[in-house]
Amino acid sequence: MRNLPRRVAALGFLLCLQLAGEVRSLTILHTNDIHAHISPADDTRLGGFAYLAAAIRRERAGCSDCILLNAGDLVQGTPVSTIFHGLPVYELANLFGFDAATLGNHDFDYGWLQTRKFMDTAKYPVVSANIAGAGDRLFASRPYVILAVNKLRVAVLGALTDDMKTLSTPKLMQDWHTLPVVATVRKYAAELKAQSDLIVLLAHITGREEDEFLRSAPEIPVIISGHLHDGLPRETVRDGRILVRVKGYGEELGRLELAVDTEKKAPVSWNWKRIPIDASRIEPASDMAAQVKRWEDEVKARVDQPLAVSRRKFEKADMKLLIERAMRDETGADFAFINSGGVRDTLPEGQLLVRNIWDVMPFDNAVVVARVKGRELPRVVLGDRTVDPDREYTLAVTDFTAANQSARSQLGTTGLEFGGDVGLLRDLLIDWCRKKKVIE
Numbered sequence: 001m002r003n004l005p006r007r008v009a010a011l012g013f014l015l016c017l018q019l020a021g022e023v024r025s026l027t028i029l030h031t032n033d034i035h036a037h038i039s040p041a042d043d044t045r046l047g048g049f050a051y052l053a054a055a056i057r058r059e060r061a062g063c064s065d066c067i068l069l070n071a072g073d074l075v076q077g078t079p080v081s082t083i084f085h086g087l088p089v090y091e092l093a094n095l096f097g098f099d100a101a102t103l104g105n106h107d108f109d110y111g112w113l114q115t116r117k118f119m120d121t122a123k124y125p126v127v128s129a130n131i132a133g134a135g136d137r138l139f140a141s142r143p144y145v146i147l148a149v150n151k152l153r154v155a156v157l158g159a160l161t162d163d164m165k166t167l168s169t170p171k172l173m174q175d176w177h178t179l180p181v182v183a184t185v186r187k188y189a190a191e192l193k194a195q196s197d198l199i200v201l202l203a204h205i206t207g208r209e210e211d212e213f214l215r216s217a218p219e220i221p222v223i224i225s226g227h228l229h230d231g232l233p234r235e236t237v238r239d240g241r242i243l244v245r246v247k248g249y250g251e252e253l254g255r256l257e258l259a260v261d262t263e264k265k266a267p268v269s270w271n272w273k274r275i276p277i278d279a280s281r282i283e284p285a286s287d288m289a290a291q292v293k294r295w296e297d298e299v300k301a302r303v304d305q306p307l308a309v310s311r312r313k314f315e316k317a318d319m320k321l322l323i324e325r326a327m328r329d330e331t332g333a334d335f336a337f338i339n340s341g342g343v344r345d346t347l348p349e350g351q352l353l354v355r356n357i358w359d360v361m362p363f364d365n366a367v368v369v370a371r372v373k374g375r376e377l378p379r380v381v382l383g384d385r386t387v388d389p390d391r392e393y394t395l396a397v398t399d400f401t402a403a404n405q406s407a408r409s410q411l412g413t414t415g416l417e418f419g420g421d422v423g424l425l426r427d428l429l430i431d432w433c434r435k436k437k438v439i440e
């Protein structure tokens with residue numbers, strides 16, 4: 001009995017230790033919106049899987065507290081993705097060594113069955129908490145994963161924007177839909193609190209949703225975000241909670257170093273940097289380079305054929321007008337419309353290849369035409385043209401625009417009925433350029 005007080009003191013000391021917790025380090029390497037850019041951009045030499053892989057391996061070498069996360073939209077954006085429906089990109093991405101990833105809206109561009117194949121191909125957990133089907137059955141095999149790193153239990157919880165209704169089409173998603181993103185994530189976060197030392201939200205969400213999480217989800221201390229392609233100049237911090245996002249197309253790798261307080265279950269300090277993936281400065285990873293070459297060779301045979309000559313460079317806003325002109329010429333429609341977000345690249349000056357059109361229009365979107373009374377024509381297609389309210393006009397758009405016509409970024413209309421499709425927009429553009437010979 002004599003030593004009881006000492007025991008009590010020791011127990012008290014231990015309790016104190018536990019209550020006080022400890023501070024452990026964690027490094028999160030992260031990417032988002034890689035969009036199948038397996039090779040560096042022609043003009044800037046930024047990005048490219050072999051260079052990104054080399055940078056990841058350099059950052060991870062000797063790092064005992066590093067994990068690597070990807071915040072969605074791995075596919076869609078280059079011919080290798082469109083021709084082979086994304087699968088080679090998921091195969092290549094296995095060489096990056098992701099510890100977890102989440103799905104983006106474009107990971108559904110080839111239909112949800114193909115997304116299932118992506119998840120089967122990925123050798124890492126693909127987590128998403130709010131994509132559900134009938135009876136709230138989850139699409140992903142798990143909403144989160146708990147990674148053990150540097151004696152920390154790091155819960156990585158995946159989520160997708162609520163805007164899927166306007167970012168996809170019923171044909172691609174069928175019964176799958178998103179549950180309210182903030183509420184669903186908060187529900188899982190409550191469940192994860194006791195099982196983890198830190199909750200990291202890996203989210204493919206809009207800027208508005210990023211703000212909403214920071215404003216109203218105090219249980220989420222760290223957010224690795226994606227969907228917007230412009231990286232943040234510096235981390236966004238609100239009440240000690242951090243959000244980071246890097247540039248898309250694999251042009252940057254994020255490195256977020258955290259000191260995590262295991263009692264607070266939150267970071268007490270952090271340091272974030274964005275590492276540019278500059279192909280003219282990084283030695284490529286040879287295993288990845290060989291795989292990229294194999295796929296680029298497959299693509300070359302199909303798309304590196306001369307198409308036309310461009311008299312000048314077309315920036316994205318000019319490209320939108322050029323595409324609408326081609327749509328009118330090729331369909332004979334009075335009006336044409338493509339949403340700005342549907343124009344995925346610029347057009348260089350000089351010799352154009354079929355590949356340039358694939359880069360501008362990677363989506364397999366078809367062109368559809370409607371007959372519309374002048375008074376019902378959406379204002380966004382009119383420009384400065386005046387129309388007879390009673391006359392019937394024809395309007396050409398993509399099937400994507402038709403399915404999402406009510407969105408503000410689309411036509412802002414409801415109930416316009418578009419007829420059977422007249423072929424893929426990409427094929428239409430290629431035909432138009434070939435006939436034009438000179439684009440100006």
Ligand SMILES: [Zn+2]
Binds near residue numbers: 104106226227228
């Ligand atoms: Zn996205």
